[in-house]
Amino acid sequence: MKASPMVEIKNLKKWFPMKSGFKSKSNLKAVDGVDLHIYGGETLGLVGESGCGKTTIGRTLIKIYEPTDGEFLYRGGDSSEGGVDIFSLSESKMRPFRREIQMVFQDPYASLNPRITVHDIISEGLRVHSMGKSREERKSMIAGILEKVGLRPEYMYRYPHEFSGGQRQRIGIARSMILNPGLVICDEPVSALDVSVQAQVINLLEDLKHDFGLTYLFIAHDLAVVKHICDRISVMYLGRIVETAETDQLFDNPLHPYTSGLLSSIPVPNPHMRKIGKREIVKGDIPSPVDPPETCRFVKRCPRAFDRCCKESPSLREVSDGHFVSCFLYD
Amino acid sequence: MPKFFYKRKLDEIEEKARPVHINSYRQLVWTKFKSHKLALFGAVVLIGVAFFTLLGPLFVEVGYEDMDFSNLFSPPLTEGHPFGTDELGHDVLVRVMYGGRISLFVGFASAVITTLIGTIVGLLSGFYGGIVDRLLMRFVDVMLSIPMFPILITLTLVFGSGIMNIILVLTVFGWMGVSRLVRGLVLSIRETEYVMSARAMGVRNGRIILRHVLPNVIPIVIVSATLNMSYAILAESSLSYLGLGIQPPMPSWGNMLQRAMNYILGTTTGTNPWWLTVFPGFFIFITVLNVNFLGDGLRDALDPKFVSES
Amino acid sequence: MERILEVDNLEISFRTQLGKITPVDGVSFGLSRGETLGIVGESGCGKTITAFSIIKLLPKNAFLGDNTKITFRGRDISTLSSEELQKIRGKSISMVFQEPMTSLNPLYTIGWQISEVYRLHEGLDEDAAMKRSIEMLRLVGIPEPQKRVKEFPHQLSGGMRQRVMIAMALACSPELLIADEPTTALDVTIQAQVLELMNELKNKFSTATIIITHDLGVIAEMCDRVLVMYAGQIVESGDIFDIFDKPMHPYTKGLINSIPKIEISKKDQKKLSVIDGYVPHPSSFPDGCRFRPRCPTAFEKCLEKPPMIESEGHHSVRCWLFEGDDM
Numbered sequence: 001m002k003a004s005p006m007v008e009i010k011n012l013k014k015w016f017p018m019k020s021g022f023k024s025k026s027n028l029k030a031v032d033g034v035d036l037h038i039y040g041g042e043t044l045g046l047v048g049e050s051g052c053g054k055t056t057i058g059r060t061l062i063k064i065y066e067p068t069d070g071e072f073l074y075r076g077g078d079s080s081e082g083g084v085d086i087f088s089l090s091e092s093k094m095r096p097f098r099r100e101i102q103m104v105f106q107d108p109y110a111s112l113n114p115r116i117t118v119h120d121i122i123s124e125g126l127r128v129h130s131m132g133k134s135r136e137e138r139k140s141m142i143a144g145i146l147e148k149v150g151l152r153p154e155y156m157y158r159y160p161h162e163f164s165g166g167q168r169q170r171i172g173i174a175r176s177m178i179l180n181p182g183l184v185i186c187d188e189p190v191s192a193l194d195v196s197v198q199a200q201v202i203n204l205l206e207d208l209k210h211d212f213g214l215t216y217l218f219i220a221h222d223l224a225v226v227k228h229i230c231d232r233i234s235v236m237y238l239g240r241i242v243e244t245a246e247t248d249q250l251f252d253n254p255l256h257p258y259t260s261g262l263l264s265s266i267p268v269p270n271p272h273m274r275k276i277g278k279r280e281i282v283k284g285d286i287p288s289p290v291d292p293p294e295t296c297r298f299v300k301r302c303p304r305a306f307d308r309c310c311k312e313s314p315s316l317r318e319v320s321d322g323h324f325v326s327c328f329l330y331d
Numbered sequence: 332m333p334k335f336f337y338k339r340k341l342d343e344i345e346e347k348a349r350p351v352h353i354n355s356y357r358q359l360v361w362t363k364f365k366s367h368k369l370a371l372f373g374a375v376v377l378i379g380v381a382f383f384t385l386l387g388p389l390f391v392e393v394g395y396e397d398m399d400f401s402n403l404f405s406p407p408l409t410e411g412h413p414f415g416t417d418e419l420g421h422d423v424l425v426r427v428m429y430g431g432r433i434s435l436f437v438g439f440a441s442a443v444i445t446t447l448i449g450t451i452v453g454l455l456s457g458f459y460g461g462i463v464d465r466l467l468m469r470f471v472d473v474m475l476s477i478p479m480f481p482i483l484i485t486l487t488l489v490f491g492s493g494i495m496n497i498i499l500v501l502t503v504f505g506w507m508g509v510s511r512l513v514r515g516l517v518l519s520i521r522e523t524e525y526v527m528s529a530r531a532m533g534v535r536n537g538r539i540i541l542r543h544v545l546p547n548v549i550p551i552v553i554v555s556a557t558l559n560m561s562y563a564i565l566a567e568s569s570l571s572y573l574g575l576g577i578q579p580p581m582p583s584w585g586n587m588l589q590r591a592m593n594y595i596l597g598t599t600t601g602t603n604p605w606w607l608t609v610f611p612g613f614f615i616f617i618t619v620l621n622v623n624f625l626g627d628g629l630r631d632a633l634d635p636k637f638v639s640e641s
Numbered sequence: 642m643e644r645i646l647e648v649d650n651l652e653i654s655f656r657t658q659l660g661k662i663t664p665v666d667g668v669s670f671g672l673s674r675g676e677t678l679g680i681v682g683e684s685g686c687g688k689t690i691t692a693f694s695i696i697k698l699l700p701k702n703a704f705l706g707d708n709t710k711i712t713f714r715g716r717d718i719s720t721l722s723s724e725e726l727q728k729i730r731g732k733s734i735s736m737v738f739q740e741p742m743t744s745l746n747p748l749y750t751i752g753w754q755i756s757e758v759y760r761l762h763e764g765l766d767e768d769a770a771m772k773r774s775i776e777m778l779r780l781v782g783i784p785e786p787q788k789r790v791k792e793f794p795h796q797l798s799g800g801m802r803q804r805v806m807i808a809m810a811l812a813c814s815p816e817l818l819i820a821d822e823p824t825t826a827l828d829v830t831i832q833a834q835v836l837e838l839m840n841e842l843k844n845k846f847s848t849a850t851i852i853i854t855h856d857l858g859v860i861a862e863m864c865d866r867v868l869v870m871y872a873g874q875i876v877e878s879g880d881i882f883d884i885f886d887k888p889m890h891p892y893t894k895g896l897i898n899s900i901p902k903i904e905i906s907k908k909d910q911k912k913l914s915v916i917d918g919y920v921p922h923p924s925s926f927p928d929g930c931r932f933r934p935r936c937p938t939a940f941e942k943c944l945e946k947p948p949m950i951e952s953e954g955h956h957s958v959r960c961w962l963f964e965g966d967d968m
Contacts, residue, residue, distance in 0.1 A: 049831075116546070203912060224858075227903055262829060281837060
């Protein structure tokens with residue numbers, strides 16, 4: 001697996017300009033210099049709290065948002081080998097990659113157009129990418145994928161509102177998977193679902209990954225889910241990656257003070273492992289991402305901050321094999 | 332006996348778990364519309380008014396210009412004139428029927444056209460945003476700040492005042508509200524995950540607008556069309572009342588009222604021909620009222636929030 | 642321990658367009674002073690309306706069953722006048738909701754809103770009420786409370802707003818605190834802060850608390866006793882350790898097994914076990930045992946309504962599998 005990564009994201013930035021009256025222009029730096037790499041066939045987890053920029057990364061990668069800066073090298077980044085910098089492509093050159101890179105959305109209610117049938121929802125991508133020669137062939141493809149995601153093919157002429165949240169999420173997954181993608185960006189795919197349904201969808205995503213040989217970027221805030229499904233995990237804080245490591249490595253030996261605080265904060269569903277009154281609390285609130293100072297982003301909440309943290313901004317460096325951290329403690 | 336024997340198949344569970352058994356969106360809308368008694372009442376009354384004005388004249392031999400000189404200012408229920416006659420011996424019932432055709436036509440036509448224009452402008456403005464949005468919305472502001480009546484007076488002086496001119500003026504000055512409404516809706520639909528999903532898959536803008544955005548604004552558009560219709564009927568009445576709308580001898584509910592104004596304090600013979608105002612006024616009133624009832628019911632029935640499970 | 646709340650045979654029905662539906666049916670439980678009770682279940686199981694009904698906060702089209710009896714400190718809630726209820730709400734029983742932004746009035750400063758509670762329920766004058774408010778805000782860990790009282794809800798972060806809600810809820814030292822998904826809208830680090838705070842305050846005031854949540858982690862951290870609800874009924878109730886260590890009802894087992902185990906390392910994780918099917922809607926609860934269509938161990942008897950069967954140590958379960966066990 002330690003071959004060259006399938007996806008390499010370098011120095012990704014996405015700033016949203018903000019109008020602020022007569023003041024000089026300020027920027028909401030949702031993503032501010034992110035480096036990520038994803039190996040073919042793995043699941044990379046991207047975790048962080050609200051406002052850390054994880055959803056923005058997902059949307060920028062499929063160019064729903066225009067990136068402010070950075071490179072997104074897909075399959076090597078050298079066009080002679082079939083790889084390419086996605087961000088440098090025009091919309092027409094981008095088209096084949098709009099099939100290759102798919103997204104599964106968070107909200108099973110908002111992600112399906114309520115006015116068209118399941119058949120039409122799923123067939124749209126097929127038509128755009130000229131897959132399936134005839135209407136009949138597309139229909140049988142749709143029936144196949146519905147069965148694959150655990151829905152009855154007869155349901156294809158129903159409307160989204162006739163389905164429960166879990167079923168809708170399956171439809172959303174079918175819509176992406178029918179295009180035979182290489183990389184699937186899952187943006188909080190289970191966080192809106194009930195506990196018992198969550199497990200069904202997690203298992204489905206794992207099965208599909210195995211059967212179709214997919215690579216996942218799994219964006220989530222629920223660390224238990226991420227631990228279960230991901231091979232490696234990147235932790236984000238305020239627009240930057242603070243730590244990247246293999247799953248067990250990250251959970252057993254978190255290096256960044258934010259990561260260890262985050263892990264300690266999770267309530268464990270086991271009354272024998274109660275941490276209440278004993279846990280390492282991350283104090284304070286998440287600061288605003290509007291024009292953040294050029295220091296370590298975590299400095300105000302960090303229990304181990306020292307002088308240097310308030311003066312410069314640390315960069316992500318590999319401290320041991322495959323374990324990256326962005327913190328001066330390990331410099 | 333195996334314990335699993337009574338475990339139902341997954342399919343059956345799903346059937347059970349589905350909150351409400353509905354076959355289609357249309358059916359649901361109809362169910363909800365039916366339960367809205369006032370809207371149902373409104374629809375029935377409007378159909379009644381439409382039949383009355385469209386088919387009514389077929390059953391009487393008198394035209395709206397025919398005068399009965401033996402009956403001037405006859406009160407209602409006079410022989411042959413159930414709604415009475417006016418100062419020239421025109422039959423009020425006949426004129427109310429013909430006038431209704433004009434008023435309803437003006438109302439319907441301008442509602443349809445304003446809604447079309449407004450929807451197109453709103454869709455383009457909301458979906459594309461940026462410079463397109465700014466230009467279109469500033470144009471809307473400009474249109475909204477032009478006073479309608481002075482322009483109308485000028486236009487009628489120049490071109491005369493036919494039905495088509497009335498409709499033209501009502502549409503030119505009537506589409507802005509719809510466009511703002513649609514734009515606002517499109518702005519929020521544009522950010523939904525299903526539109527994002529379509530964009531992420533490479534669906535072209537034109538198709539996104541037609542397939543994903545338009546169907547979701549149509550319910551609101553229909554509702555605003557009904558409101559526009561009642562507005563147009565009232566506007567035609569006001570214009571005609573000011574003598575700027577439909578010109579006699581062609582009747583409209585508005586100009587019937589206008590002519591009745593002359594006798595509001597009674598005629599030279601001392602009678603007070605109240606029927607000249609009451610009948611056209613009553614029809615304007617029930618038409619506008621019931622169009623609004625209908626619009627209310629449609630708004631509730633088409634509201635997609637009720638479609639979801641909760 | 643002193644029993645302060647007794648809910649007996651709670652039944653809540655709604656008049657809807659589709660006829661009468663009964664989302665809560667035959668729920669009974671009690672609560673003692675200083676105890677923390679967790680109500681856990683998935684969306685639509687009736688956990689929130691159950692809690693709301695305790696202070697008679699119900700939608701207009703909802704009504705309680707004839708055999709329902711709710712007793713708070715020995716007084717039957719249904720006999721109280723609306724003024725008496727108003728007095729109880731906010732003073733003796735108070736609530737914390739999921740989204741504090743919608744429960745705080747955006748037009749008034751937070752200081753004004755907390756001190757209102759004191760003015761209303763304790764008849765304090767403005768200055769004294771404000772003083773008490775500042776003390777309360779300090780107690781819930783809001784930095785510089787003298788400054789914060791002059792701020793409006795939108796100027797605070799989500800975690801701070803939830804602290805303000807808790808300050809308001811605890812202002813008059815209530816005997817019962819009902820927290821409905823108190824940390825669901827919060828981020829993990831902020832959730833930890835709020836849970837920590839709730840725990841501290843509970844120990845300090847020995848308030849009886851009901852925590853309603855779908856998060857088994859929060860339940861495990863906070864509660865002494867748990868009610869597991871499914872489709873409008875309690876399917877299992879018992880001591881926190883009993884529920885997690887030896888769950889009896891197939892639904893409880895399924896629920897516990899379907900959450901990913903964060904305490905187990907990645908390489909030892911197994912495929913999640915799932916509960917087939919979906920949560921039923923109150924308009925179509927199955928006959929007999931309501932979990933039967935999804936239950937892996939259902940048998941003939943499950944077509945009849947199962948009663949609540951008590952096993953040892955106040956551990957009860959609504960399942961025919963345990964008929965005749967330890968009765």
